[in-house]
Amino acid sequence: MKKHFIRLFAIFVILIFSVPVYAGAPLDSVKKCVNEVIGIVGNPKLKGEAAKEIKKEKLRVLYKEMFDEIEFSKRTLARNWNKFTPDQRKEFVNLFEQVLEKAYGDKVLSYTNEKVEFYKESKLSEDQFEVQSKIITSSKEVPVFYRVINSNGKWKVYDVVVENVSLVQNYRTQFNDILAKDNPAKLLEILRKKVSTH
Amino acid sequence: MKNILASVIGVMFFVIAACPCNADPSNDALSSSQPPTTFKLVLSAKENPEKTTNPLDEDYHEDENLDEYANNEIKEERVDIADPLESVNRVTHQFNDKLYFWAVKPVAQGYKEVVPESARISVKNFFSNLGFPARFLSCLLQADLSGAATEARRFTINTVWGIGGLLDPSSGKELNLQEQNTDLGQTLGVWGIGQGFYIVWPVFGPSTPRDTVSIAGNYFLDPVAYLNPWSARMGVNVLDKVNAASLRIGDYEALKDAAVDPYVAFRDAYVQYRYKRVKARQAKWSSSPGPAETSVPANPESSKRGQ
Amino acid sequence: MKRHCLIKYLAIIVLTFLFCFTSPPAATAVGLFGAPQTVSRDDGGLNTAIGYRYYEDVYNDAADIRFRQNEVYSQVAYGAKNTWEAYARIGVADLKIEDVFKDNETFFATLGAKGFYTLNDQFGIGAFVQGTYYLSDFNDTVSRNKKIAIDHLWDVNCGIGFQMTLACGTRLYAGPYVYYSEAEMSLSSRKATLGYKAGDFSLENKSLAGGFAGLDIPLTKGFRLNVEGQYADSFSAGAAISYSY
Numbered sequence: 001m002k003k004h005f006i007r008l009f010a011i012f013v014i015l016i017f018s019v020p021v022y023a024g025a026p027l028d029s030v031k032k033c034v035n036e037v038i039g040i041v042g043n044p045k046l047k048g049e050a051a052k053e054i055k056k057e058k059l060r061v062l063y064k065e066m067f068d069e070i071e072f073s074k075r076t077l078a079r080n081w082n083k084f085t086p087d088q089r090k091e092f093v094n095l096f097e098q099v100l101e102k103a104y105g106d107k108v109l110s111y112t113n114e115k116v117e118f119y120k121e122s123k124l125s126e127d128q129f130e131v132q133s134k135i136i137t138s139s140k141e142v143p144v145f146y147r148v149i150n151s152n153g154k155w156k157v158y159d160v161v162v163e164n165v166s167l168v169q170n171y172r173t174q175f176n177d178i179l180a181k182d183n184p185a186k187l188l189e190i191l192r193k194k195v196s197t198h
Numbered sequence: 199m200k201n202i203l204a205s206v207i208g209v210m211f212f213v214i215a216a217c218p219c220n221a222d223p224s225n226d227a228l229s230s231s232q233p234p235t236t237f238k239l240v241l242s243a244k245e246n247p248e249k250t251t252n253p254l255d256e257d258y259h260e261d262e263n264l265d266e267y268a269n270n271e272i273k274e275e276r277v278d279i280a281d282p283l284e285s286v287n288r289v290t291h292q293f294n295d296k297l298y299f300w301a302v303k304p305v306a307q308g309y310k311e312v313v314p315e316s317a318r319i320s321v322k323n324f325f326s327n328l329g330f331p332a333r334f335l336s337c338l339l340q341a342d343l344s345g346a347a348t349e350a351r352r353f354t355i356n357t358v359w360g361i362g363g364l365l366d367p368s369s370g371k372e373l374n375l376q377e378q379n380t381d382l383g384q385t386l387g388v389w390g391i392g393q394g395f396y397i398v399w400p401v402f403g404p405s406t407p408r409d410t411v412s413i414a415g416n417y418f419l420d421p422v423a424y425l426n427p428w429s430a431r432m433g434v435n436v437l438d439k440v441n442a443a444s445l446r447i448g449d450y451e452a453l454k455d456a457a458v459d460p461y462v463a464f465r466d467a468y469v470q471y472r473y474k475r476v477k478a479r480q481a482k483w484s485s486s487p488g489p490a491e492t493s494v495p496a497n498p499e500s501s502k503r504g505q
Numbered sequence: 506m507k508r509h510c511l512i513k514y515l516a517i518i519v520l521t522f523l524f525c526f527t528s529p530p531a532a533t534a535v536g537l538f539g540a541p542q543t544v545s546r547d548d549g550g551l552n553t554a555i556g557y558r559y560y561e562d563v564y565n566d567a568a569d570i571r572f573r574q575n576e577v578y579s580q581v582a583y584g585a586k587n588t589w590e591a592y593a594r595i596g597v598a599d600l601k602i603e604d605v606f607k608d609n610e611t612f613f614a615t616l617g618a619k620g621f622y623t624l625n626d627q628f629g630i631g632a633f634v635q636g637t638y639y640l641s642d643f644n645d646t647v648s649r650n651k652k653i654a655i656d657h658l659w660d661v662n663c664g665i666g667f668q669m670t671l672a673c674g675t676r677l678y679a680g681p682y683v684y685y686s687e688a689e690m691s692l693s694s695r696k697a698t699l700g701y702k703a704g705d706f707s708l709e710n711k712s713l714a715g716g717f718a719g720l721d722i723p724l725t726k727g728f729r730l731n732v733e734g735q736y737a738d739s740f741s742a743g744a745a746i747s748y749s750y
Contacts (some may be wrong), residue, residue: 070253081258089254103456107448139319139445164474165467173278173466174459195457359748361554363579367750372726 530563543584558743
């Protein structure tokens with residue numbers, strides 16, 4: 001009797017651990033990260049201009065944790081990624097992060113208690129999910145979807161879709177246009193210039 | 199006794215090997231040699247030497263193994279539009295850009311300083327309410343009867359109990375009658391008419407031949423167009439546009455700053471947005487006549503509609 | 506769920522209406538007084554309403570004259586803490602006098618305020634004050650150069666109401682009120698049927714006081730139906746649908 005019970009218990013344990021538990025994990029993961037961002041931005045102890053740099057540094061760390069930078073950057077180049085050398089690829093990923101920071105950094109920092117609601121998660125493939133959220137401001141509701149991919153067991157964001165416009169697709173079109181006429185080195189130069197002029 | 203030990207070891211084996219939750223969360227993907235894992239046994243994945251490369255060294259592959267129903271979601275990202283008038287469009291885009299920064303934005307900012315946000319939101323509600331005929335007709339033409347009914351109810355409630363449309367009680371949680379975000383251009387899209395090519399109109403901004411019908415049609419369905427002294431019409435339209443701009447200061451600049459090539463960025467954003475809107479409306483067309491107030495992600499049936 | 510409340514009180518509503526239309530003309534005051542307690546939510550909110558009222562009035566200077574009016578109005582109100590409410594209305598009304606005078610829609614504006622004191626879960630007592638002013642005049646050409654004009658019609662009412670809360674959040678209320686109303690009448694020539702010679706007259710309401718009673722029933726999703734009757738010399742009655750934000 002005891003043997004039987006233990007065998008059942010073992011099977012039960014095996015089943016629990018070998019079946020990947022999807023329910024809610026991507027949504028929870030993104031929600032946790034976004035809440036951390038809100039926590040950093042809204043931190044009452046870090047007010048004022050001087051604290052801005054500290055906040056930015058913390059956000060950079062969080063960005064690396066939340067986003068799969070390589071997937072993100074790779075997808076904005078699509079097939080053109082294959083034309084880049086490994087060194088160029090590395091520089092591209094770095095530059096792209098800086099472009100995003102310069103563009104959206106201040107916007108994120110100016111968050112003032114708008115309500116963020118996570119309401120849905122849908123499966124795109126075995127490894128990919130789309131987590132749907134919306135930001136509720138006083139005058140409108142902005143739908144923001146995060147597309148996440150399973151990377152080493154963690155759910156990382158590889159695309160952000162704001163009001164039906166995918167960030168990856170948007171940059172992909174721009175980079176495609178540029179790379180249709182020029183080589184990768186030129187694109188890197190354009191990005192360097194953009195990052196330095198702000 | 200031996201059997202128990204065997205089962206326990208077996209359990210531990212599976213726990214360690216198969217549970218992805220136990221895998222090392224590697225923070226620095228750039229320098230580690232952790233390959234992206236799937237939910238197969240990690241053992242077999244690690245045996246494959248090609249997989250232990252730096253993600254930087256991996257080439258780009260199209261997304262494989264997407265589930266059937268998600269195919270449309272990913273595929274539609276590669277929406278493109280023909281742009282034969284690119285050189286002309288770029289010039290108009292520059293013109294609109296200057297118009298925004300030199301004329302619209304300063305006025306909108308001044309207006310924003312003077313007028314409190316709740317008043318500006320009321321004005322926005324008022325003009326939204328006047329957009330009822332265009333939205334109502336669009337819903338009917340898309341055979342979206344529940345949407346049309348919702349629009350009618352919204353108009354009645356907002357006009358009678360919302361102080362002539364200044365307030366918007368219909369959108370609240372209690373009544374939950376949401377504005378149907380649709381127009382004549384989307385109607386044509388739902389009927390199967392393609393986007394066409396990209397045009398940038400001065401003042402009106404990005405558009406396509408199909409969506410230009412929207413702009414023209416809205417003019418005839420807009421109650422303001424029937425105001426008599428043309429100066430009154432002009433004045434009201436200006437108020438509408440300045441008010442709307444004042445609520446969105448920062449959006450245009452954000453996209454422009456984030457872009458590497460602003461013209462292409464706006465073109466792509468516009469195209470994606472319109473494409474997704476039409477897709478959402480098509481999903482409504484082909485789904486059963488039930489009140490689906492919020493936009494529904496693409497149904498398997500909608501892929502048959504095409505476009 | 507709320508529908509059964511409506512049906513339950515339907516009998517009362519029907520009877521109220523029947524009473525009103527079978528009685529001789531009377532009281533002034535534009536629109537319903539409404540329940541003594543505000544329909545706005547506790548922490549302070551807006552409520553809007555549209556209402557209709559039919560009323561009859563007896564004015565008097567040299568002789569009694571009966572006024573009849575149909576009013577439609579739109580109301581905006583703000584109230585809080587189940588204690589007070591301030592409201593403003595704008596509407597249109599017509600005017601008929603006996604069989605002699607008839608004029609169409611004229612605008613009026615009304616301002617009012619009410620206060621409420623809760624006695625216990627079920628009962629409460631409140632007071633209100635309300636004033637109306639007609640924004641333009643009523644004119645009628647009776648026959649070939651015989652003109653009647655009613656100018657500067659205005660009134661003020663104040664009263665006390667007792668309120669009882671019934672099942673489903675329905676409120677039953679009743680109370681007395683006093684009012685004063687005034688109008689200037691100009692007759693271009695003698696009007697025998699009215700009992701007046703040519704000239705200008707200052708009309709005042711005949712009765713000073715009256716009573717009112719009504720029901721305020723919750724409908725679905727923030728809407729409420731208010732039905733009320735008023736009586737001074739005779740009945741007037743009306744209904745309004747309000748929405749609480």
